[in-house]
Amino acid sequence: xxxxxxxxxxxxxxxxxxxxxxxxxxxxxxxxxxxxxxxxxxxxxxxxxxxxxxxxxxxxxxxxxxxxxxxxxxxxxxxxxxxxxxxxxxxxxxxxxxxxxxxxxxxxxxxxxxxxxxxxxxxxxxxxxxxxxxxxxxxxxxxxxxxxxxxxxxxxxxxxxxxxxxxxxxxxxxxxxxxxxxxxxxxxxxxxxxxxxxxxxxxxxxxxxxxxxxxxxxxxxxxxxxxxxxxxxxxxxxxxxxxxxxxxxxxxxxxxxxxxxxxxxxxxxxxxxxxxxxxxxxxxxxxxxxxxxxxxxxxxxxxxxxxxxxxxxxxxxxxxxxxxxxxxxxxxxxxxxxx
Ligand code: DAH
Numbered sequence: 417x418x419x420x421x422x423x424x425x426x427x428x429x430x431x432x433x434x435x436x437x438x439x440x441x442x443x444x445x446x447x448x449x450x451x452x453x454x455x456x457x458x459x460x461x462x463x464x465x466x467x468x469x470x471x472x473x474x475x476x477x478x479x480x481x482x483x484x485x486x487x488x489x490x491x492x493x494x495x496x497x498x499x500x501x502x503x504x505x506x507x508x509x510x511x512x513x514x515x516x517x518x519x520x521x522x523x524x525x526x527x528x529x530x531x532x533x534x535x536x537x538x539x540x541x542x543x544x545x546x547x548x549x550x551x552x553x554x555x556x557x558x559x560x561x562x563x564x565x566x567x568x569x570x571x572x573x574x575x576x577x578x579x580x581x582x583x584x585x586x587x588x589x590x591x592x593x594x595x596x597x598x599x600x601x602x603x604x605x606x607x608x609x610x611x612x613x614x615x616x617x618x619x620x621x622x623x624x625x626x627x628x629x630x631x632x633x634x635x636x637x638x639x640x641x642x643x644x645x646x647x648x649x650x651x652x653x654x655x656x657x658x659x660x661x662x663x664x665x666x667x668x669x670x671x672x673x674x675x676x677x678x679x680x681x682x683x684x685x686x687x688x689x690x691x692x693x694x695x696x697x698x699x700x701x702x703x704x705x706x707x708x709x710x711x712x713x714x715x716x717x718x719x720x721x722x723x724x725x726x727x728x729x730x731x732x733x734x735x736x737x738x739x740x741x742x743x744x745x746x747x748x749x750x751x752x753x754x755x
Contacts, residue, residue, distance in 0.1 A: 417456070417463055421474045424452060428482045433489050442489075446482050453479055519751045520621055520740055523728045524603045527623050530647045531601040534640060536625060539600040541586035543607070546576050549585040553707040554664040569607050569618075579607035583624040584664060584721060587700075590626070591708035596715045597629040603724070614736040621724035626700070628710065628717030634667070634699060637718035641671055641697065648727065649676045656691060665698025665719055676730055685733075692730060695722035 428446065433439035446453050456475060463471050517525075528538055541549070551563055562568070562581065571577040586602035602624040610616045627636070638657070645653045654674040662668040672693050675686035682688040697720035702712035725737055732751070734740070739747050 417459065417467075417471055418474060420456065421471070421478050424456075425474075425478050425481060428478070428485055431482075431485055431489070433493075436490075436493055439486065439489050439493070443486050447479075447486070453482060516748060516752045516755045518740075518748065519728050519732060519734070519754075520724050522751060522754050523731060524621065524623065524724050526648065527644075527722075527724070527727065528601050528603060530644055531625055531640075533647075534599075534643065536599045536601040536627070539586055539590050539602050540604060541580075541583070541589040541602065543580055543605055544571065545578055545580040545585050547578065549588045550578060550580050550582070553588040553704065554584055555701050555703045555707070556663045560663065565609070567608050567610075569609055580604075581608050582606050582721060583622040584719070586624055587626045587664075587704070587719060588708055591628065591705070591710055596710060596717070598717070599627050599629075601625050612738065614738060617725075617737050617741065619741075620737075622721055623724060624719065624721045626717060626719045628700060628705070628715055630715060632699075632716045632718055634718070637697060637699070637720070640718075641695075641720070645671075645673050645694075649673060649731070652679070654680065657697075660696060660698075662696055662698060664701050664704050665696075666701045668696065668698035671695050671697060671720075673730075677733070694726060694730065695720055697721070 424446075431442055433442055443451075445451055448454065453475075456478075460468075460471065460475060528536075532538075547563075550568075551560065556562060568581050569579040571579070583602045583604045583606060586600070586604065590598060590600055590602075604622065604624075605619055606622050607619045610618055612618060625640075627640070638655075641657075642655050645655045652674075653676065656672045656674075657669040658672065660668045660670040670693055672691040674680035675683060675690050675692050677683055677685045678690065680690040682690045686692050697718065700717040700719050705712040705715060705717065725740060728734060728740075729737075
């Protein structure tokens, strides 16, 4: 009897099963009512009384070992099963797709970086403004058409609560608080009451730059503009300044760059002229400096403002302005490589 128990014990210790069915077969073979261990249990009756103690001990041990081994094999199958159910080991390790920067954010960052290299630091102001910061301080006459309901969104018909129509308002906000030298670049969203089309929207983005110090001249402005154009577009880019009018600058100018599509030869994009307009600029009107508490006899400054959408269109040839606010993933994905 002891030999039989020993033989079975060895068998059981080396018992293997490839799947749950094989394991069940083993359980039946050893532990079921008609199994080999049960048979030994039945034979136990015939064991001599003086050996019962020892044989009984081994028999129990065999039963226990068998049960343990079966549990062990069962557990290993269960583990494999959960891995198969829950994990797809062929999937990429990092299934979360990364987003990309919006093209307007990319261009805004690039503009700010370029001016940053000239020593400008970023300043921001509120989108909900008052008349003083958007118009009056900037030398807009009382009856200037830009104040008109046609252009400006007033909030609850209050003429003194409005959505800013340009980022020039940040100039006043900074100059009121800080004496020169001032060298700031102000990116932000602006609002105008315009019918939405492929070339106009009721909100868009601008970047304003302002430099106020002793002896700032138009030559300084021109130098900064040329540097910006070459950095933003290409080293071959040329600039041209045309006289213009803005209430807050005197003299004022608009800047064109040589068309970056045809290189200045003339194409449908530049309407055959070889030039495209990109920004407004000028020397800060002394009235604006005085309005903000800066002595215009001691200090002078230049300012410039540009639309981020316009620059982005030039750089990436986006034909329809509405694309920028539609959040169409197929459009946005195209800027992945620029990130
Ligand atoms: N604020 C002007 C606009 O919204 C842009 C502009 C023109 C800003 C000339 C300036 C500037 O600082 O000098 O169209």
